Amino acid sequence: MTDSVSRHPLEQTAFDEWPAAVRALFDGTSLAGKIGFTASLLTTNTNGHVRTSLLGVGELYAPDARTLCLALWPQSRAAGVLAHGGRAALTFVCEAVFYQVQLRFEALQPVAGDASGLAYFIGSIDTGETQRVPYARLTGGITFELEEGGAAVLDRWEQQIEHLKQAAAVRGP
Structure with missing residues (x-):
């Protein structure tokens, strides 16, 4: 470990509201x-197994500073956990910072005219934490590119x- 690294360890901050960039x-x-x-x-199922669901920006919406809404396929394991008032952790990278946010979720009622078949959830931040180190810059987390037909995916996300x-x-609030 170099001297500059040992003098500048992991930087962590806690939050209970989404930072402006998020x-x-x-x-x-x-x-x-x-x-x-x-x-x-x-999410963690009833057997204690941790499951991961990967979500894009078309499945995430923050209506205010302490809330996050999700659109999930109803047959997904995550939807099964969240449908029963479940808890989940959301991790991601934004502006070179690693975020881990603990949320409590409940199901939302589908809206009139929505034929997507998706299940909607609303969660409130329990605790949030950011992490970074001064000697390395996160350039991204898990990323993807849309394949052919990506315009249809983008249209679906907007809906x-x-x-x-x-x-x-x-x-409501």
Whole structure:
């Protein structure tokens, strides 16, 4: 370990509201420019097994500073856990910082006219933490590129975000 590394260990900060950069990432706008971003949603089933679901910006919407809405396939393991008032951790990289956020979720009612078949959830931040080190810069987490037909995926995401917005608005603060 070099002297500069030992004098500057891991930097950690705690939060209970989304930082501005994360709010901008999860604001449901300009999805085309955010393609490739991936968050990892970690849930634990009744057997104690940790499961990971990878989510893109078209499945995440933060209606306010302490809340996150998700759109999930209803048959997914994560949806099964969250449908029963489950807890989850969301991890991702934003602006060279690693985020880990503990959230409590509940199901949202589907909105009228939504034929997507998706299950919607709303979660509130329990605790959040950022981590970084001064000697290395995170350049990304898990990333992806859309294959042929990506325009259809982007259209679906935009519809999903609109449904998340509507579902969150019906529930209220």
